[in-house]
Amino acid sequence: MPARNPADIVVRARYREALGEVGEVDRLALRLSSVLSYMARAHFVAWHKKIGAPDFTDPAGIFTPLATVEIEVEDVAVDPRQPFQVRGETYLAKSVDQSGALRHLVRQGKHTVYDARGTLVARARLTNVFTRYHPDPARRRVTELPPEFGIGSVPSRVTELLGIEALIPEDRRPDFTEERERVWHYGQTDANRHVNGMEYLRSMEQFVADGLHRAGHDLRRLYFAGARLVYRKPCFRGEGYRRVAWYRGEAPLVVGGAFLKANDPPGARPADAVELTLAQHE
Numbered sequence: 001m002p003a004r005n006p007a008d009i010v011v012r013a014r015y016r017e018a019l020g021e022v023g024e025v026d027r028l029a030l031r032l033s034s035v036l037s038y039m040a041r042a043h044f045v046a047w048h049k050k051i052g053a054p055d056f057t058d059p060a061g062i063f064t065p066l067a068t069v070e071i072e073v074e075d076v077a078v079d080p081r082q083p084f085q086v087r088g089e090t091y092l093a094k095s096v097d098q099s100g101a102l103r104h105l106v107r108q109g110k111h112t113v114y115d116a117r118g119t120l121v122a123r124a125r126l127t128n129v130f131t132r133y134h135p136d137p138a139r140r141r142v143t144e145l146p147p148e149f150g151i152g153s154v155p156s157r158v159t160e161l162l163g164i165e166a167l168i169p170e171d172r173r174p175d176f177t178e179e180r181e182r183v184w185h186y187g188q189t190d191a192n193r194h195v196n197g198m199e200y201l202r203s204m205e206q207f208v209a210d211g212l213h214r215a216g217h218d219l220r221r222l223y224f225a226g227a228r229l230v231y232r233k234p235c236f237r238g239e240g241y242r243r244v245a246w247y248r249g250e251a252p253l254v255v256g257g258a259f260l261k262a263n264d265p266p267g268a269r270p271a272d273a274v275e276l277t278l279a280q281h282e
Helices: 032-051 197-214
Strands: 010-017 066-073 084-096 102-114 120-129 222-231 240-250 253-261 272-280
Touching: 010 032, 032 066, 032 084, 032 102, 032 120, 032 197, 032 222, 197 222, 197 240, 197 253, 197 272
Parallel strands: none
Antiparallel strands: 010 084, 066 120, 066 222, 084 102, 102 120, 222 272, 240 253, 253 272
16 A cells, blocks of 8 residues: 655644624625635644744745635625634645646645534635745746655645636626726735735725626625635735726626736736626525
8 A cells, every 4th residue: 555645734624713893794794805814724824833834034935825716605694793613624736737747836725614503604715836936937936845844745636726817818808997097005915015815806896896887787686705816916005007807607697807017018917817706695
């Protein structure tokens, strides 16, 4: 019997999390953009406690920034006085090209949130990619796990790494276009000047809602039930951007949006993309 690959480790977490601000709950249902705040302990804290946190003071070190996020929420009423039950697991995986050669090493987490009665409230899948901070894309890529992990070099699990092309079309003009430039401000960023991941979601939700309203959709019962996000290129506070979006489906209603950096040349690929799925409240 072959020896078990130590890189196939799975870190599991299970805990209760009290509801936060009232603004995180709409119609007594959890807001889409607030889901990850309840899963942070499962995805980040449990893993770093087991394996170790990255050394952000080492510019030549290996880091695992979030690359993709997939979220779904259920339109169920929750009791703000009762804590959520969070369950999650995190594991290592690899993505491969068509020939089977390794492309990326990733850390994926699958997490769920239940209310006090055990009713499913939200689920998410988060993918972090192993990388180095280097201007050369070939030098940024990490193909072996850091020796300090002490769990081998490459995991056995194979996964798909979501790309921007899966969220937005490249062969037609956007259905919604923002003509005026906007700017990322201080309150939307972290200590490294990076735009917070959920700010892309909140910003695109507002843009899509306004576009759907102008197109004649009735938003009195529509709500954002799911999102897929791809972080291709970080945005920073003070940078200008524009949003564009396309219809991607009708049943359910799906809209894919992208963020275009103001200083990028015409025709440049989007910095980030957000696909939103809408549902109708019963």
